[in-house]
Structures are given as structure tokens and as C-alpha cells.
Amino acid sequence: MDAVWMLPLLLVLPLLLWTSSTFVFYFKKCFYVAYMMLLAIIAIPICILKSGGRDIENMRVIRFLVSHVKYFLGLRYQVSGWEHLQTDRPYVIISNHQSSLDVLGMMEILPDRCTMIAKKELIWAGTVGMICWLGGIVFINRQKTSDAKNVMSDAAKTMLADKIRLWVFPEGTRNQNGGLLPFKKGAFHLAIQAQVPIIPIVFSSYSNFYLRKEKEFKSGTITLKILPKIETKGLTADDVTPLSEQSFSVMRSAFMEISSQTSQSNGPSTH
Numbered sequence: 001m002d003a004v005w006m007l008p009l010l011l012v013l014p015l016l017l018w019t020s021s022t023f024v025f026y027f028k029k030c031f032y033v034a035y036m037m038l039l040a041i042i043a044i045p046i047c048i049l050k051s052g053g054r055d056i057e058n059m060r061v062i063r064f065l066v067s068h069v070k071y072f073l074g075l076r077y078q079v080s081g082w083e084h085l086q087t088d089r090p091y092v093i094i095s096n097h098q099s100s101l102d103v104l105g106m107m108e109i110l111p112d113r114c115t116m117i118a119k120k121e122l123i124w125a126g127t128v129g130m131i132c133w134l135g136g137i138v139f140i141n142r143q144k145t146s147d148a149k150n151v152m153s154d155a156a157k158t159m160l161a162d163k164i165r166l167w168v169f170p171e172g173t174r175n176q177n178g179g180l181l182p183f184k185k186g187a188f189h190l191a192i193q194a195q196v197p198i199i200p201i202v203f204s205s206y207s208n209f210y211l212r213k214e215k216e217f218k219s220g221t222i223t224l225k226i227l228p229k230i231e232t233k234g235l236t237a238d239d240v241t242p243l244s245e246q247s248f249s250v251m252r253s254a255f256m257e258i259s260s261q262t263s264q265s266n267g268p269s270t271h
């Protein structure tokens with residue numbers, strides 16, 4: 001008798017859970033972390049067999065394996081400004097940083113021989129940490145500024161010789177409060193020390209599909225705008241502040257422009 005009553009409940013419960021936006025939020029987040037960990041397990045032996053260890057060429061394997069994850073999460077990317085990446089030279093990419101989901105957008109447009117600057121804690125993120133190390137990610141200790149500066153100066157010295165491009169988040173941390181946090185200086189010292197251009201890239205706001213506080217994670221389209229390069233040839237350490245201000249200003253305008261467009265094309269946000 002009891003079992004008969006349980007049957008409709010068992011059928012309705014998954015439906016209720018599926019329609020609950022909080023459930024979808026946690027489900028998608030857990031899926032994302034677990035699936036990236038799994039992809040990393042697949043990527044680790046491929047990278048070791050192909051390159052024998054830590055090598056920036058491993059980023060091709062990572063980019064390929066990550067490129068379909070967006071479909072599972074209902075995310076799409078609209079990219080403009082591809083032409084600004086079409087150069088053989090090394091450069092420093094700077095972009096805004098809203099969430100760990102940024103990795104999906106990065107892998108959508110990642111140029112060849114491009115790796116990232118990341119906080120050193122990431123190396124302890126299980127198989128994901130291991131794949132970051134294999135992909136040549138440069139780890140910095142944000143608590144020890146002098147160490148971080150030394151690591152970035154070393155990177156500036158090898159960028160040209162090894163034809164390496166570096167992706168830096170100049171805000172220095174994740175930020176989802178609308179707009180951009182004030183920029184840290186490391187990315188600009190790096191570009192000036194290496195005498196390579198800066199290419200700013202802006203991700204539109206995630207606030208119309210991903211809200212951490214409200215526990216919402218809907219489908220959405222993200223606009224990625226690749227901006228024209230900013231040259232640093234002939235600049236010195238004295239030019240870091242104006243260079244950082246110029247970059248901040250072009251990125252903030254682009255962020256405002258594409259974030260309002262994206263939220264319009266996705267329909268009115270509920271928040």
C-alpha cells in the first residue's frame with residue numbers, strides 16, 4: 001500500500017527539483033567542478049605523453065578538451081575583434097574576472113602559446129591544479145608582493161625568447177559587483193619590462209544569467225570583446241600608472257557597452 005503512494009512522489013520529486021532554480025544552480029556548479037576535474041584526469045596523461053611534462057603547448061590539449069563544456073551549462077559566446085589577436089608577436093592579455101566560469105571564455109579564444117598568471121593556491125586544486133602546472137601557468141603568491149614581482153619579472157625576461165603570451169587578470173581577484181575593480185600594477189610592469197603590447201579583452205556581465213547570492217544559474221550568452229592592442233614600446237616604469245589608467249578606461253567603457261547590449265538581447269533580467 002505504502003509503495004503505491006510512493007510512486008507518484010518519486011515521479012514528481014525530480015520534476016520539482018529540476019524546476020527549482022536553486023537546485024539548478026547547485027547542480028550546474030557541482031557538475032562544472034566535477035566535470036573539469038574529470039577532463040583534467042583525461043588531459044594529464046595526454047599532456048605528459050605529448051610534451052613530457054610542463055609545456056605551454058599543453059594549452060592546446062586543454063583548450064580542445066574544455067571547448068564543449070559550455071553546451072552542458074547552456075552558455076554561448078559572441079566574440080568580436082578576432083583580428084586584434086592575429087599577430088605573431090607575444091603580448092600580454094588583460095581581462096576582467098567575474099568567476100571561475102571565465103575559464104570557458106578563455107578557452108573559446110585562447111591564442112596559441114598563451115598561458116596565464118594565477119594565484120599559487122590553484123596548484124592544490126586536485127587534478128585541475130596539476131593540469132594548470134602542466135599548461136605552464138605562472139603561479140604567484142599574492143601575500144608576498146616581492147615574490148610575485150620577481151616571478152613576473154622573470155616571466156617578462158623569457159616571454160620574447162620563448163614566444164610566450166600571458167593572460168593576466170589585473171583586478172587581482174574575482175569580482176561580480178558590476179564594473180571593474182581598480183587595477184593592480186603587475187600586468188603593466190610585465191608588458192613594459194618585456195616591451196610587448198597589451199591586448200585588453202572584456203567579458204560582458206554575467207549578472208543576467210549567473211547570480212551567486214540569489215543562487216541562480218540560467219542559460220545565457222556572453223559577449224567577448226577583444227580590443228585593439230596598446231603599444232608599450234619605449235615606455236618605462238614611470239609610464240605604468242598612465243598605461244594602467246588608459247587600459248582601465250577603455251575596458252570599463254567596453255564593459256558597460258557590451259553588458260547593456262547582452263542583457264537586452266537575452267531579454268529583461270529578473271534582477
Ligand SMILES: CCCCCC/C=C\CCCCCCCCCC(=O)SCCNC(=O)CCNC(=O)[C@H](O)C(C)(C)COP(=O)(O)OP(=O)(O)OC[C@H]1O[C@@H](n2cnc3c(N)ncnc32)[C@H](O)[C@@H]1OP(=O)(O)O
Binds near residue numbers: 128140189
Ligand atoms: C582539460 C581539463 C582542464 C580542466 C580545468 C582547467 C582549465 C583550464 C586551466 C586554466 C585555468 C587558469 C585560470 C587562471 C585563472 C587564475 C586567476 C587568478 O588567480 S587571479 C589572481 C592572481 N592574479 C593576479 O593577482 C594578477 C594581478 N596582480 C598583480 O599584478 C599585482 O600587481 C601583484 C600580485 C604583482 C602585486 O600585488 P599588490 O602588491 O597587491 O599590487 P600593486 O599595488 O599592484 O603593487 C604594489 C607595488 O609594486 C609595484 N609592482 C607591481 N608589480 C611589479 C613588477 N612586476 N615589477 C615592479 N614593480 C611592480 C607596483 O607598481 C606598486 O608600486 P607603486 O609604487 O604603488 O606603483
Ligand SMILES: CCCCCCCC/C=C\CCCCCCCC(=O)OC[C@@H](O)COP(=O)(O)O
Binds near residue numbers: 099124
Ligand atoms: C581536491 C581539491 C578540490 C579543489 C576543488 C577546486 C577545483 C576547481 C575545479 C574546477 C573549476 C575549473 C576552473 C579552474 C580555474 C579557476 C580559476 C579561478 O577562477 O580562480 C579564482 C581566482 O582567480 C581568484 O580567486 P579569489 O576570488 O581572489 O579567491
